[in-house]
Amino acid sequence: MNSPKARRKGAAVTTPAVSSRDLPHPETAQIRLESVLHALSDPMRLRIVRELAADGDELSCSYFDLPVTKSTTTHHFRVLRESGVIRQVYRGTAKMNGLRRDDLDGLFPGLLDALLDAADRQAAQVRDLGDG
């Protein structure tokens, strides 16, 4: 609810908008552990982060095939961005998403890897139970 629509309403944009469509990200020092944990405590968002980590670099929003509507998907990506977990940037019509791995590793060394490993282990366990 910040830059894109605010401009149309004639409101003054405080942050210097380099591009016409840039998104607010928290600075590295402003990332809060509680917010990161809250962001990752949702199954849908944890799934997004796992796919981002698995695929490596940047993925568009449309890459993900989540069992929710596009509105909800947008919401989840915003939560991840505002908590500092991912970085979002427009590339044409697509919106590319990338893990803020360097920032997180600098703030909380080992945390992201431990979280991803934990998620992998839980997924493997659930898979085994499903197989019987």
Next chain:
Amino acid sequence: MNSPKARRKGAAVTTPAVSSRDLPHPETAQIRLESVLHALSDPMRLRIVRELAADGDELSCSYFDLPVTKSTTTHHFRVLRESGVIRQVYRGTAKMNGLRRDDLDGLFPGLLDALLDAADRQAAQVRDLGDG
């Protein structure tokens, strides 16, 4: 809302109550990563877990001096217990709380240490900012 009051209402207790006051804990295999993260995403609960980890073993609920009422404290301890982060047991009138470190380390190796380290780093950073 399970064992303590249910007995008075004459309902059948499914779980074999060894003591008159025992508390429902999730089994180790039932602990879900999302629930753990959600439990730790609350500042009050993260603080409780940090104190438990710092002090080592078991601490009573009254040991903690939290800026909330006792009702709310009870609520937070229950969330931590039901998510599998802590184990609670009555000892006389006191209720002792202990981290389920072995269970969590077995499920998610390195996760708890990474989380505690991250919380320590953030606390140190906030402290530095406060000192100016």
Next chain:
DNA sequence: GCCGTACTACGATGGCTATCGTACAAGGCA
């Protein structure tokens, strides 16, 4: 048996949030 301490259960409340549908904007392409 009675009281104090420790903690809980219950109900209420206000705020957050995950979800949806609809309408709309921005960029690429024919």
Next chain:
DNA sequence: TGCCTTGTACGATAGCCATCGTAGTACGGC
């Protein structure tokens, strides 16, 4: 220019949740 794809904003809704106050239970000591 007009259309399609991609993604957003907005409003609504239902459920969860952190918090409180009050009343009550359980245990230990007097």
